[in-house]
Amino acid sequence: MTNKTYQLETISCPSCIAKIEGMLKKTEGIVSSEVLFNTSRVRVSFDEAKITSDEIRNRIGKLGYRVLGEK
Amino acid sequence: MIEFKGVLPVLRLTKGRIVLISGVIIAISLILKELVGYKTVTIAFMLAAACVAGAPVLRKAIGAIRYGIVGIDALVSIAVIGAIIIGEYWEAAAVTFLFMLGDYLESRTIEKTRSSIKALLDLAPDRARVKRNGVETEVSPEEVERGDLVVVRPGEKISVDGIVVEGSAHVNQAAITGESIPVSLGVGDTTFSGTIIESGYLVIRADRVGEDTTFARILQMVEEAQDRKAKTQKFLEKFSRWYTPAIILLSVIVYILSGNVVLALTLLVIACPGALVISTPVSIVAGIGNGAKRGILVKSGEVMEKLGTVRVMAFDKTGTLTVGKPSVTRIRAFGMSDDQLLRIAAIGESYSEHPLGKAIVDKATEKLGPIHEAPEQTEILAGMGLKFRLNGVNYYIGNRKLLQDCGISIETHEQDIAAEEEMGRTVVIVGANGVVCGIISIADRIREDARALIPRLKALGIKRTVMLTGDNRRAARAIAKEIGLDEYYSDLLPGDKVSILEQLRNRYGRIAMVGDGVNDAPALASADLGIAIGGAGTDVAMETADVVLMAPKLSMLTYAVGLSRATVRNMMQNIAFALLVAALLLAGVLFQAVNLSFGMLVHEASVLLVIINAARLLGYGRKVTAGPGRL
Structure with missing residues (x-):
């Protein structure tokens, strides 16, 4: 299992949290995820055999949140 | 704004521009409405405004719906499309415009609540x-x-x-x-x-x-602290997860029962509990930021909440209430000046490794400048003191026993010495030529701001203050009395501290332990809340404590407690306000006193007000900080 934290552009709308978490929860291969509202980060742990980090970034991006970096 | 495979140019505009453009279009449509009435051209402008402001909303809504998530974007989109279908063009334009405007203002103000932490990041060295x-x-x-x-x-x-x-x-x-x-x-x-x-x-x-x-x-700790959620926050998130679907269900029921589309749509718009969801995190981030700027590290939202509701405070003595370094508190000379006595004693102690000796040397250096003279002959007498020879005179410096052994009577000074000891001080007697020529009192000095500490904590709502120390009873009693603590426990081993904390918690409620983090790590860890004072540079303190006061100043403790109480209060105001607005809106819509655009206006305004209220926390302490170190 892999853990990654993605830095997004500033999240300000409260419903973003639910949206991003909801999307990740429904994504195959993602074990757990948490949106850090104040730092605008998303912490994800996922199964690398089922989903790649690039794909996660891609999906968050498609939802309308630009991913600025990861670590 | 967001990379999107260029469908409409408007999608690439910034939030601010979208608000501006749709605002202008809406204004034109309003003027047209006054001048020519509700004609095709007016409607066209209204639709244009709805499209400009609504496009990004719709796009986000579609993005979310693909994953089966119904967020506020989806609700607003449904409401707007619904409004257009039933011919409520003005409502459609107003709702989308207000939504975008609110979103824009929220992101601008929310930046403010995070500004203290950003300012801290800017302090990082770059070369x-x-x-x-x-x-x-x-x-x-x-x-x-x-x-x-x-x-x-x-x-x-x-x-x-x-x-x-x-x-x-x-x-x-x-x-x-x-x-x-x-x-x-x-x-x-x-x-x-x-x-x-x-x-x-x-x-x-x-x-x-x-x-x-x-x-x-x-x-790093401050960064992590911001998003370690408070209990209240976790609860609110759970609550809102049920709230939104419940409202959607309600609006469906309302539509089925009344057949009123507008009413059902309005319900949808006010359904998102935005103000409620952010009520806690915005207060917490502003509170943590305020503390961080002043050298107070609160490690999570939960800690902030706990600190804000603590009932009992237990203190370690040495290094916490006292400075932790023994120093000379009084010099009394007989037959010579105080300075002369200090000088002689310092020369005698110049090779001494004893903490009391060092205290004398430090005092002499501070008062008289560096001393380079050396005694002609020194003899250390373990457990008693030392004797030395200077300018042909034999001096004795030490405790009662030393002086008695050397045949010097201290009877005339006994009362004075006992009185000093009663105050928790250690007395060093200097004798020469068969008489006592001076008494030097040494104590671990109480911190300057310790006396003001207890009344301030009481004023902030701390019910009970207690000292836990490994020191002897006399010294403990003296200090507890001087500072005004409610209780003290002396002669404790580290393990005892843990069990006493347990008893105190059972008796009085939530307890915080304040220590310097050096030798009281178990106590810090076992209390509901561990507060380390003077934590800069001590790893253990920074790791084990929940709250770290970087500066070794007790006034920072009162500041931290005050700040946490203000933060909790702020959070409660936000929650109460958000709940009230949600209830009023719901009632207003159901009784048809609130229409679509007005509902949106109130909703957005409430989110904004919650953020602005939290931003007030950034100013906490500004008025009361009259000077450095004062609360």
Whole structure:
């Protein structure tokens, strides 16, 4: 299992949290995820055999949140 | 704005521009409505405004719906499309415009609640001048290695934690301790990364660099702290997860029962509990930021909540309520001046390793300048003191026993000595030529701000203050009385502290333990809340404590407690306000007193007000901070 934290552009709308978490929860291969509202980060742990980090970034991006970096 | 495979140019506009453009269009449509009435051209402008402002909303809504998530974007989109279908063009335009405007203003103001922490990040050093093989080169702080010599000049930032090997300077350590009055540092002193030299210059041997410096670790802790959720926040998130679907269901039921589309749509728009969801995190981030700026590290939202509701405070004595370094408190000489006595005693003690001896030497150096004379002959008598010869006179310096053994009567001074001891001091007697020539009292000084501490904590709602110490009963009683503590426990072993904390918690409720973190780590860890004072540079304290006060100042403790109470109060105001607005809106819509655009206006305004209220916390302490160190 892999853990990654993605830095997004500033999240300000409260419903973003639910949206991003909801999307990740429904994504195959993602074990757990948490949106850090104040730092605008998303912490994800996922199964690398089922989903790649690039794909996660891609999906968050498609939802309308630009991913600025990861670590 | 967001990379989107260029469908409509409007999608690439910034939020601000979208708000502006749709605002202008809406204004034109309003004017047209007044001038020509509700005609096709008016409607066209209204539709245009709805499209400009609504496009990004719709796009986000579709993005979310693909994953089966119904967020506020979806609700607004449904409402707007619904409004257009039933011919409510004005409503459609107004709702989308207000939604975008609210969103824009929210993101601008929310930045403000996070501004203290951003300001802290800006204090990070960005370059360092390193002296290698006698040559100075400028490098980035990450390239400095342990053991390197770092040269820092006025106006420059120190980039490492280390020891001064050359020079002296006045250094502003606000980045670490929150205290902006410069401290003077010289050879042998410890420096912190992130602090700024105001005058003078220093050559520092790097001890910790990059990520390991105290400053880097503070930053990391503050960053992590922001999003460690408070209990209230977790509860609210759960609550809102049920709230939104419940409202959707309600609006469907309302539509089925009444057949009123507008009413059902309005319900949808007010359904998102935006203000409620952010009520806690915005207050917490503002509170944590305010503390961080002043050298107070609160490690999570949950800690902030606990600190704000603590009932009992237990203190370690040495190093917490007292300075932790014994020092001379009184000099009384007989047959010579106080300074003469101090000088003689210091010369006698100049080779002594005993803490009491060092206290005497320190006092003499402070008062009379460095002393270079040496005794002609010294003999240390373990457990009693020492005797030495100076200018042909034999001096004795030590406790009662020493003087008695040497045949010097202390009877006439006995009362005075006992009185001093009663006050928790240790007495050193100096004798020569068969008489007592002076009495020096030494005590571990109580911190300057300790006397003001208890009344302030009581005023902030702390019910009980207790001291836990390994020291003897006499000293403990003296200090407890002087500071005004409610209770004290003396002669304790570290393990005893833990069990006493347990008893106190059962008796009075939530308990915080305040210590210097050096030898009371178990107690700090076992209390509901561990507070380390003077934590800068001590790893154990920074790791184990829930709250770290970087500066060794008790006034920071009152500040921290006050701030946490203000934060909890702020959070409660936000929650109460958000709930009230939600209830009023719901009632207003159901009784048809609130229409679509007005509902949106109130909803957005409530979110904005919650953020603005939280931002007020950034100003906490500004009024009361009359001077440095004062609350």
